[in-house]
Amino acid sequence: DGGITQSPKYLFRKEGQNVTLSCEQNLNHDAMYWYRQDPGQGLRLIYYSQIVNDFQKGDIAEGYSVSREKKESFPLTVTSAQKNPTAFYLCASSFDRRGYNSPLHFGNGTRLTVT
Amino acid sequence: AQSVTQLDSQVPVFEEAPVELRCNYSSSVSVYLFWYVQYPNQGLQLLLKYLSGSTLVKGINGFEAEFNKSQTSFHLRKPSVHISDTAEYFCAVSEAGFQKLVFGTGTRLLVSP
Numbered sequence: 001d002g003g004i005t006q007s008p009k010y011l012f013r014k015e016g017q018n019v020t021l022s023c024e025q026n027l028n029h030d031a032m033y034w035y036r037q038d039p040g041q042g043l044r045l046i047y048y049s050q051i052v053n054d055f056q057k058g059d060i061a062e063g064y065s066v067s068r069e070k071k072e073s074f075p076l077t078v079t080s081a082q083k084n085p086t087a088f089y090l091c092a093s094s095f096d097r098r099g100y101n102s103p104l105h106f107g108n109g110t111r112l113t114v115t
Numbered sequence: 116a117q118s119v120t121q122l123d124s125q126v127p128v129f130e131e132a133p134v135e136l137r138c139n140y141s142s143s144v145s146v147y148l149f150w151y152v153q154y155p156n157q158g159l160q161l162l163l164k165y166l167s168g169s170t171l172v173k174g175i176n177g178f179e180a181e182f183n184k185s186q187t188s189f190h191l192r193k194p195s196v197h198i199s200d201t202a203e204y205f206c207a208v209s210e211a212g213f214q215k216l217v218f219g220t221g222t223r224l225l226v227s228p
Binding site: 004006035040041042043044045048058059090092101103104105106107108109111 | 124147149151156157158159160161164166205209215216218219220221
């Protein structure tokens with residue numbers, strides 16, 4: 001079955017440590033996205049990538065970094081510069097690299113807790 | 116820039132009753148509209164989408180939505196809900212030519228027996 005795999009499901013880190021969240025897709029989709037979800041705030045776009053070796057900042061990119069070395073993979077690093085990293089992180093992909101009329105397919109998320 | 120408003124943060128309803136979840140958007144250009152559902156501790160799943168054509172869109176699990184351009188709305192409806200419909204529902208909008216999909220803050224649907 002094709003889909004998006006995010007790992008791990010739960011992640012705990014100490015403040016000041018960088019942490020990398022994994023996202024892999026086998027849907028052969030061009031575009032990939034990272035969203036952050038906080039209670040009562042909906043989903044906010046962190047970064048997105050339309051093709052390999054290229055990515056764009058979303059609305060809340062500060063304190064995060066990404067890479068897109070392979071079409072299937074789009075890892076997100078939460079750096080120590082991110083002031084409030086505790087959240088639920090969702091990775092998504094879409095078939096059309098233009099993205100705007102192509103539905104998103106989501107992974108099951110990673111819940112990050114930083115203490 | 117586009118934005119999405121879901122005025123109801125929570126909608127309680129009894130099983131087998133009808134439900135409407137409201138969504139309003141703001142945009143000055145052509146839009147594409149989506150409804151997603153999220154079950155606890157999971158990702159989002161597409162319920163339905165409006166890209167063009169008929170303004171009444173049917174989706175999975177018996178849900179439908181109507182695009183109303185004059186009122187800039189895309190309300191989600193179901194004539195008879197089940198306990199299993201308890202979840203959070205997100206409305207989202209994108210504009211032609213822009214990569215970004217903008218989400219509303221979500222509406223939690225609580226179905227009780």
